[in-house]
Amino acid sequence: MTKADCLVSVVAPLHNDAPIIEEFVAAVHAVLSTHYTYYEIVLVDDHSRDATTETVRELLQRFRCVRMIRLSKAMGFEAAIAAGLDSAIGDFVVTMVPNDDPPDAIPTMVDISRRGADIVTGVPTNRPEPGDALPMGRVGVSFAGAVASSGIASDGPEHVLSRLQPPGGQRDHAHQTQAPVSRRSGGGDRLSRNVFSLSIDLPFRTGAGG
């Protein structure tokens, strides 16, 4: 299988995730190294108070692609994702919440983005209906998303940065939220533009809706 010639960043917010982080990084690394020549995993530690920081430090020794950003105080995972997006260097950036979002979805989401979608949002097919008990673990929201950053892969020196809004209202309706995107040119001039956004279901069926 030929590997795609683009750089993919995975941004993951962490908060007291020491027990799961190693498995998550190993799974993401396995997917990235299979599909891409160039990739990075940006772990944003939202000021965890458990062993997350130490665990990630160990992972930094083992995985060259891992970078860590530790927030100076707990800011919430939206802010953590924003910090990760701000530091990510990929042509495509996939935001993932460990334990909730499936690493296997990365290549499909990136492929859709490569074909022109600026933002791809994953929606869990097993999300709870209103009134259902939330799944075990964290809040019942899946936030997998790919954000295209056209810096190198396309023709112009433009960057796309997504200013993520927390999912409005009920958190399990993340797929209804559209993140506004500002596209910047080299000198810092800002242009607003419309965003072509796709929602896709996870795990994937065919194509994309939206």
Added chain:
Amino acid sequence: MPQFDSLVVGGGFFGLYTAELLRHAGHEVLLCEKEADFMSRASYVNQARVHNGYHYPRSFLTAVRSRANYPRFLKEFPDCVDRSFTQYYAVGRHYSKVTARQYYRFMRSVGADIEPAPPRVRRLFDFDHVEQVFVTEECAFDPVLLKRAMVARVEGAGVVCRLGTRVETLHQTAEGGLRATLETPTGAETVEARHVFNCTYSQINALARRSGLPVIPLKHELTEMALVGIPDELRGIGVTVMCGPFFSIMPFPPRGHYTLSHVRYTPHFQWEDRPGERTLDAHGVFDRAEKTTSFPYMVRDAARYLPVLTQCRYVESLWEVKTVLPLSETDDSRPILFARDAGLRNYHVIMGGKIDNVYDMTDEIKKVLSGKAMDA
């Protein structure tokens, strides 16, 4: 058996400079270089920056020493420096260990010329990522011209030079001298010298280990600089972003291209020589290492600060082992190592982290030469 007053091991810039200094002090000097040419390793593969203090906003002593050495280097090697560009130092807005104000005030306090960059240069930067851009006074050296100049000086002074010759082992003789076994293109040889100066940089402990001498704590990194063709907007401009996980792009005079190096991506891996532990031959590690370029990472990150870099053209990578003293890790300083009688009498180890602190070394050598008690 050939007898010399001094044997200098390693024909990099420091070895050449040391050999000439010893010869002018009246010594018969033998200089051995294991490669086929002088200054072909770390003295060639480096940023070619002549430091003038701007790189060390967190080490007052290093910045001051650097500023003292800068004019000396320019005066001694006027034909080996490239002044065809202007060096700009930018301060990162996030993740920098200093702010633009701190940087500016520090440079003023050490007497460095520093002013905000003109608009035509500022326009190239993304000020979401840099806080300020300064115009500075700093140049590059051409390692090939420097080599020619130094080889001419050394040969003119009458130093005996042997290329392709590796110093295998050192031992103290019963008379208190030093005996070296050499591996030459035509076979093994033995020479004797009163003094031996080990100027082999990353190979310092390799010679020590082969000779059963104490290991000096050193840290090594396999480093990569990308050689790039630059867009027209960057002609005549060198850029260094301080002071954290940032990058530098500046002319590499012998190739006519620029080098792009990145704090996060230039070091590929690192290892340490620790006393009491088995040490690795750094050039052996270098030869065996898998060398896959990190240019795609370097350019993507650097282009966030300087968007015009997306138009860089990758030419090739320059790889080398970079060696530093472990103690310089914390403050980014680059002190020289001068270990006198490092396990054997009159066996001295010299290491300079950068080309222009050769002047910090000369005083130490003069002390050795004047120390008659140690010669007896």
